[in-house]
Amino acid sequence: MIITKVAIGNNERAFVEDRFVNNMNIISSDDNNKGKTILIQGMMYALGNTPTFPVSFDYKSFYFIVEFKINNKLYKVCRYKDNYIIKFENELRQLENTSEFRRFWDKEISLLPKIVKNNNLVLVHPELFVQLFFVGQDKKNTSTIANPNYYKNDDFYNMLYWICGVKIHIDETELKKQKKQLQDLVHAKKILLRENKILNSKRKEISILSPTNDRIQFENNLDKIEKINQTITELNKERNRNLTRKLKCETAIKEINSLNRELDTGEIVCLNCGSLHIGYKTSSKNEYVFDITTTEIRKEIVQSIQYKIADYQEEIERINIELNNKQILLNELLTVEEVSLEALLFYKDDLLAVKDIDDKIVKLDKEIDGVKSNLSAIEVKKESLELTEKEILEKIYGLMNETYKDIEPNGTLLFTSLFTKKNETYSGSEQTLFYLIKTYVFQKITGHKMPIVVDSFRFEDLSTEKEKAFLDLFNGLGNQIIFSTTLKDEEIGKYDKDEFDFVNHINYSNHISYNLLQTSFVDYFNTLLKEIIE
Amino acid sequence: MGYTVLSSEKNRSIGSEYETKALLYLMNYRLDSNQINYYVVDFFNDLTGMCNAGQKLWDIQSKASKNTNAKALGREMVTLFKNYLSSLQFNHYILFVGGLAESIRIDNCKNVFNLSNVSVKARASIKLGLIEEAQVKTYIDSSQITEENIEKFLEMVQIVVDDKKNSEYVKAIIKTSVKLIPSEDILESIFDEIKDKQSLKKNSVVENIVINMSHEALDYSRHLTSHEIRLLAIARIINRNPLEKGVPSSFYDLIKDLPNHKRQDYVLEGQIGVAKALSNKNNVNNFWQFFENVYFVTLENLKENVNSIFNKIDKALMLNCPEFDSISVKYFISIIKEGIE
Numbered sequence: 001m002i003i004t005k006v007a008i009g010n011n012e013r014a015f016v017e018d019r020f021v022n023n024m025n026i027i028s029s030d031d032n033n034k035g036k037t038i039l040i041q042g043m044m045y046a047l048g049n050t051p052t053f054p055v056s057f058d059y060k061s062f063y064f065i066v067e068f069k070i071n072n073k074l075y076k077v078c079r080y081k082d083n084y085i086i087k088f089e090n091e092l093r094q095l096e097n098t099s100e101f102r103r104f105w106d107k108e109i110s111l112l113p114k115i116v117k118n119n120n121l122v123l124v125h126p127e128l129f130v131q132l133f134f135v136g137q138d139k140k141n142t143s144t145i146a147n148p149n150y151y152k153n154d155d156f157y158n159m160l161y162w163i164c165g166v167k168i169h170i171d172e173t174e175l176k177k178q179k180k181q182l183q184d185l186v187h188a189k190k191i192l193l194r195e196n197k198i199l200n201s202k203r204k205e206i207s208i209l210s211p212t213n214d215r216i217q218f219e220n221n222l223d224k225i226e227k228i229n230q231t232i233t234e235l236n237k238e239r240n241r242n243l244t245r246k247l248k249c250e251t252a253i254k255e256i257n258s259l260n261r262e263l264d265t266g267e268i269v270c271l272n273c274g275s276l277h278i279g280y281k282t283s284s285k286n287e288y289v290f291d292i293t294t295t296e297i298r299k300e301i302v303q304s305i306q307y308k309i310a311d312y313q314e315e316i317e318r319i320n321i322e323l324n325n326k327q328i329l330l331n332e333l334l335t336v337e338e339v340s341l342e343a344l345l346f347y348k349d350d351l352l353a354v355k356d357i358d359d360k361i362v363k364l365d366k367e368i369d370g371v372k373s374n375l376s377a378i379e380v381k382k383e384s385l386e387l388t389e390k391e392i393l394e395k396i397y398g399l400m401n402e403t404y405k406d407i408e409p410n411g412t413l414l415f416t417s418l419f420t421k422k423n424e425t426y427s428g429s430e431q432t433l434f435y436l437i438k439t440y441v442f443q444k445i446t447g448h449k450m451p452i453v454v455d456s457f458r459f460e461d462l463s464t465e466k467e468k469a470f471l472d473l474f475n476g477l478g479n480q481i482i483f484s485t486t487l488k489d490e491e492i493g494k495y496d497k498d499e500f501d502f503v504n505h506i507n508y509s510n511h512i513s514y515n516l517l518q519t520s521f522v523d524y525f526n527t528l529l530k531e532i533i534e
Numbered sequence: 535m536g537y538t539v540l541s542s543e544k545n546r547s548i549g550s551e552y553e554t555k556a557l558l559y560l561m562n563y564r565l566d567s568n569q570i571n572y573y574v575v576d577f578f579n580d581l582t583g584m585c586n587a588g589q590k591l592w593d594i595q596s597k598a599s600k601n602t603n604a605k606a607l608g609r610e611m612v613t614l615f616k617n618y619l620s621s622l623q624f625n626h627y628i629l630f631v632g633g634l635a636e637s638i639r640i641d642n643c644k645n646v647f648n649l650s651n652v653s654v655k656a657r658a659s660i661k662l663g664l665i666e667e668a669q670v671k672t673y674i675d676s677s678q679i680t681e682e683n684i685e686k687f688l689e690m691v692q693i694v695v696d697d698k699k700n701s702e703y704v705k706a707i708i709k710t711s712v713k714l715i716p717s718e719d720i721l722e723s724i725f726d727e728i729k730d731k732q733s734l735k736k737n738s739v740v741e742n743i744v745i746n747m748s749h750e751a752l753d754y755s756r757h758l759t760s761h762e763i764r765l766l767a768i769a770r771i772i773n774r775n776p777l778e779k780g781v782p783s784s785f786y787d788l789i790k791d792l793p794n795h796k797r798q799d800y801v802l803e804g805q806i807g808v809a810k811a812l813s814n815k816n817n818v819n820n821f822w823q824f825f826e827n828v829y830f831v832t833l834e835n836l837k838e839n840v841n842s843i844f845n846k847i848d849k850a851l852m853l854n855c856p857e858f859d860s861i862s863v864k865y866f867i868s869i870i871k872e873g874i875e
Contacts, residue, residue, distance in 0.1 A: 241795050245802055252806045259814040259857070288822040289731050289758065290766045293812045294723065297775055301809045304777035308802075 001110075002480045003451050004074075006043040007065040007528050013517035014525035015039070020482065021504040024475050026495055027484040029508035035516025036484040036508055037137050040455045043482075044134055046079045048101050048126030050147060052136055062517075065528055070109060070449075076532045087532045098125060110449075113162040115155055119173050124151075124159055131156065132163070132442050133479075135435050137455040142420040142431055153419050157389075160418075163446045164392045170382050178378070182371045189364045196354045198347075199361065205343045209351045212361040221333060228330045232323065239319040246312035249305050256302060392445070399441045407433065407469050428460030436470050443477050451480035458485045468499070475502050536744035537622050539577060540673040549598040553580050554729040555696055556596045556630040558703035561760055574757045575735035578622075578748075579613050584757070588749025591624045593617050600633035604656040607631070607638065608663025611691060612671055615664060618687045619678050622748050628692045645695040649688050661688065700725040707767040716771045724770050728763060765826055772873035773825075776808040776865070784840050785868035800861055807862020808869065811855055820854035827851050828863075832870045840867050 007016040017039055019025075027036050041053050046066035053059045064079045075088045084095040086104065095101045102123050106112040112123045128151045136146060145156045193200050199212050207214040351358070400415040413430060418438065420426065426434055439452060452474060458467060474481050487494070487509075495505035557573050560583045564570075570583040570592060583592035597610045607629070614627040636642065638656040649657055661684060668674045701721035735756045745751060781801050789797045811821065827848045835843050844864055852858055858866065 238795070241799070245799070248802060248806060252810060255810055255857075256813040259810065259816070288762050288765075288819050289734075290727065290762060290818075290822070292769075292814060292818060292821045293773060294727065294770070296723075297773070298813050300775040301777060301813060304775055305806070305809065308777065 001450050002069045003043065003066065003482065004069060005065070005067040005528070006039055006046070007521075007525050008038065008042040008062055009517055009521060009525040010062050011522065011526075013519055014521035015516050015518060016521050016524050016528065017506070019504070019506050020480070022480055023478075023504070024471065024481045024502055025483070025504045025506060027482070027506045027508055028487050028495060029511065030487055030489070030492055031509070031513065032486055033513045034508040034511040036486075037455055038516050040453060040482070040484060041136070044130055044136075044453065046077050047130065048079075048084075048098050048105070049130050049134075050127045052138065052147070054138075056514075063525075063529060065525075065532065067528075068451075075109065076528075078529065078532050085532055092533075098127075102126060113159045114167075115158040115162060116169050116172075117155065119171070121169060124155070127151065128155060128159060132159070132446070132448060133439065133450040134453045135439055135455065135457075137459065137484075140431065140435070140459075142426055142434060143422050143424070144419060157393075157418065160396075160442075160446070161389050161392060163448070166385065166388055166392070168381065168385065170378065170385060175375075175378050175382075178371055178375050182368065182375065185364055185368045185371065189361055189368070192357055192361055192364075196357050198350055199354060199358060203347075204337045205339050205347050206351070208339055208344060209347060210354075210358050212358050212365075215362075215365065225330065225333050228326055228333070232326050232330065235319050235323045235326065239316055239323070242312045242315045242319065246309055246316070249309045249312065253302060253305050253309075256298075256305075396441055396445050399444055400437050403437050403440060403473070404433065407437075407466055429462060432458065432460050432462050433466075440470075440473055440477070443479060449479060451482055452477070453482045455484050456486070457483040471500070471503070536746050537578075537620050537748075538673075539740045539743045539745075540616075549580075549596060550729055550733050551700070552596040552598040552630065552632060552696065554725060554732055555698075555700070555703055556581050556594045556628075556694075557728070557732065557758070557763075558706065558725075559630060559694060559696075560592055560594065560628075561763065562703070562706035571760055572752060572757045573732075573759070574751050575732050577740060577751050577754065577756045578617055578624075582624075582751075584748065584751070588747070588752065591622070591748055592626045592628065593624045594628045594630050596630040598632045601635055602631050602633065603635045604638050604652075604659035605663035607634070607656075607693070608660035608665075609667040611660070611664050611687075612667040612674070614691060615668055615684075615687055616671070616674055618690070619674065619683065626692060627687070627690050628694055630694045630696065632696050634693075634695055645697050646692065648690075648692050652693075657688075664688075704728075704767060707764055708771065720771060724767050727766065727770070728758075731758065762822070765822060765829070768829060768873075769822075769825055772870055773808075773812055776805045776812070776869060779869075782865070782868035782872040784871050785865050788840055788864060788868075801865075803859075803861045804865025804868075805862075807858055808866050810857035811862070811866070814855075814857055817855060820851070824848075824851040824855050824858075828867060829870055829874075832867055833874060836871065836875060840864050840871065843867050843871070 002022050003020050005016065005018045005020070007014065009015060015035065027039070029036060038053065038057060041049075041051070042059075042062075042064050043066050045051055045053075045059065046064040051059055060081055062080075065076065067074065067076045069075070073088060075086065078085045082097045084093075084098075084101045084104075086093045086095070086101075088108070093104060095104055102112060102125055105126070106123050112129060114121050114123055116122075127147065128145070131145055139146070145151060145153055193212075198206065199210055200216065201213060202217065204217075207217045396418070397415050404411055404413060404415065411433075413426075413434075415434075415437075420434075436454065436457065439454060442448070443452060457470075462470070474483075492509070494500065495503050553575075560570055560573065560581070561567055569585050569590065571586040572584040572588075574582045574584055578591070579593050580596050581594045583594070584590070593614055595610055595613050597607075599606070602610070610629055610631075611627075614629065617624050618627060638652055639647065640651050640653055641647075644651050649660070652660065665679060665684060668679045669676055701718050704721040704724045705715075735758070738754065738756065740754055740756065743754070751757070785801075785804060789800045792800065814821065831847050832843055835846060841864070844860070844867060847863070847867075852863060
């Protein structure tokens, strides 16, 4: 999106800014109160932002026009109080409030993010959306979003997730509803069982006659079987490990015994006279004469390994006994008891009396299963969602910290949140860095095409070196950039120098203080207005 | 004229303990100890120290007796005198003795001294003893037993009186190389090992061999080096039975995040690998070369963890010791690290 014109005015006074270019624009002036902020606020106001004009500026008596292009399609928006008139490609729309404007934007211009607000998935208002690419000059607070009224910090996070592709959301009301339902069902079942104790009996005969009891007994049994089975598997593994260790030690002893044997060598004899008195000359190469270890240590080593083998053997035997015990237990659990017909008949009458209850519980069980599976589906979704959101944030913080290190290699800040804690304060220049880095990173992460607008981008001072670094960064994004700043005396003319040749410098220095709007612009303004309405 | 090997001892004497003490004296207690690299056993004399280049020689004759009198002292000097007269150049002539009769020294506290610390009377007896003995020995040309030769020689002789226990001599080898102070038993057994190897060196026959340059003596494999002796002492103290001691903490650091049963496996693997390497009797050279490398790399990188030390050791030397794999080498490094930290 490229802003081409911004116009503010009425029949008496007006101002039109039409000098914007597609890439980097810096509006400067030699003093405050030359109208930079009014112009930028006016532009954002025309784009649907909540009004944040200085009190002295009676914005309600003016029309605000913004003209912009998206994919070479020209849009003209005129806002007067809460009314919007939009003209594009010979179509004319009239909208009565910002909510309508928001819907129009979503349908005709570009998709707006959706977030869950009061349990409904709704389009965000421009008020929140513009904070992705716009930083105003006044009332800065690093711990919140700008103008935290209807929207809160969390809403901003959710908007970011949506833009980064997280389009699903968890319906918390539904989740609560399902949880409550599960509670009720479980409670109802508990009461029924308590009132009809026979259904909860551990007697085998009952399970044959009652599906409820069968299920209860089966579940109990299954639990026990699983536990024992697990223990058996663990014991088996442990036995194998001990066996492997024992074998390793046994092999080691065998190897050591063979290594321990010195290779027998013959002796040298003179073949002529049979004398053993023969001289020996070695190479002068450094040869070691000492043994690697002493006999005592070698003996000790073998002894220790033998002890280890004995220990492992003992351990294996202990595990064997434990295993046998568990296997016996498992067999008992798996054996199906014979039930005599007499015993069945004995309980038949009692059970007939509670047949309705039995059926009711079976039905309850089915419902409980249904709700449980619903809940687990939601939980799974929720977990994966939280994971994705975490990843997005990590990516953002990572890039923020990386950018910070590039700009301020010796800096000590570490960003772990998009907003500071309430009691945390940044120094003036740190705050400026924080906002610029955030705005830069938002574009890098989301890849949005909106113009990046920062009013007073050097607020609270930014050294010339860092300023240049930031301008290079932003210039590299490819978005339209609209920055404003007040120049100090010694800086006047700096943006006209060669090193800033990528900057379109819009100079407001010759404006009369507190009088941006002039009669001289009224005709131009009226022409623009007519173009929209007619 | 060549140097002929004569009067080598052939059989082991009870004095061999003093020869080992003499060796360790040369190795650790002299100001010029660090210049001596080779200890040639029973070749020129009981023991002869030689520098790395094979040029400088420290000749030692040792005498175990605890109460040697002056004349006997002179007689013991005969082999030193023989070397003095020989075609080779010896730089120091040292008589290493177990003890001296009271009357010999002027200052009885001095255990290392030359004849200026010997009373006039004792000096005369020494001279007499030396001349008598020299005249008896067939390997000394009697025409060379002149007043001048004798006097000049006596000026050069140094007498060293042993005043230390075997274990103290061993302790001096390792004074800065290992952390733990080993028990008296271990020190004694190291001393004995050195002594045994020193005696073994006498087994070959060198009598009547002729050499022209002193360094040729090294061709007969009758020497030990400072280096291997020092390494031996370190190894004997550090490389104890790896299964008896607890797991070295630096090895435990490597495995602490593993599940319990894995940890046990790694420890066993490490211990057994080290045990096997220590038990191999047929890979002596490769083991010592590898041990030396691991020891020095560990010493130079004590602050670093076992993995980074492992990265720095010579893998070619490691491959020469087939009992070792990477786990057991790391265990080995940890043992050494713990031994010297």
